[in-house]
Amino acid sequence: MYRFLLSRRWLITLLIALLLVPTTIKLGIWQYHRHEARVARNELIATSLTASPVPYDTLSATPGFAVPKSLTWRSVTATGEYDPAQEFVVRKRTGSGGDKIGYFVITPLRLSDGRGTVLVNRGWVASGDSAAAYPSVPAAPAGEVTLTGRMRADETAAGSGIRDRAGLPDRQFNLISTEQQTQETGATLLGGYLELTATAPAPADQPELLPEPNHSDIGPHMAYAIQWWLFTALIPVGVWVMARREAKDRGKEAAEAEAEPEAVPA
Known part of the structure; x- marks a missing residue:
């Protein structure tokens, strides 16, 4: 039933899926490292400002x-x-x-x-x-x-x-x-x-003082990392769903072909 997976179209599809999995994993790791760097920066700023x-x-x-x-x-x-x-x-x-x-x-x-x-x-x-x-x-x-x-x-x-x-x-x-x-x-x-x-002593007039740097915002990087890893998990699921659907369609077509009555000669 799944012999169609050896076709050219499906081999290309499987190859793309195999390449996407490590790519999306690495993209998630990259975003996670950016999250860690942002957290470390915020902690450093907070410690420095309060010292x-x-x-x-x-x-x-x-x-x-x-x-x-x-x-x-x-x-x-x-x-x-x-x-x-x-x-x-x-x-x-x-x-x-x-x-x-x-x-x-x-x-x-x-x-x-x-x-x-x-x-x-x-x-x-x-x-x-x-x-x-x-x-x-x-x-x-x-x-x-x-x-x-x-x-x-x-x-x-x-x-x-x-x-x-x-x-x-x-x-x-x-x-x-x-x-x-x-x-x-x-x-x-x-x-x-x-x-x-x-x-x-405090001056009567001075330029506008600069505000403290923002050290509470951790950014969207952790959310991006999770999104990439969820996409990684969906790749094999998506391939499996596509393969199941095509196998089901092929089985239905085969059953319909067998059920067709043969033409009766005149």
Whole structure:
């Protein structure tokens, strides 16, 4: 009854099914690994944000220090004086609402202990009337201040997907990069930068502070993994149902052919 499975059409069907099974299993595993990575990232961010702040220069003590993933979002403090003469803005960044394009305001902070200078992302400001003009930015507080913020790694074109092109207006850049700013200013900048969350004493006016990263959303990857594995299970079931249906149809056709009366000769 199932001899038709050796036909060309069915051999191709079976071959496709055999190829689909390991493929869909691997796709499910890939989505599961993405789920695990998202969960691990969320746990890291939550731990970093709730940890007691430590001085920035105890984590990044040298120029060119590459902030590892384990220290990204770590709560840090820094005490010193802003250097508004070396302030710059980073183009095409969104505010807390995510629907408006503007600038991040980056102002170097000279540490009071003399160990170097830290780039501080003071927050977001809206774009002005002209992209070529420097935007209106609240002045950095004068005198000694103590900052609290989140430690971030230098941005790179490869890591951020942002194209770093030359020829931008004065004091405007595409990336927050201590290496780039060292080349521009010659200052001794500690690796990474601080994303501001609080200032003491508090200024009367400041850019819009950036919100905490979302560390509660685990994404759809686990659901996708389950869907791929369910599809894997349905492949052999689907082949079996198709084969049963064709066998039933062939059996019915054979029975009908046998039941037809033979023509009586005149």
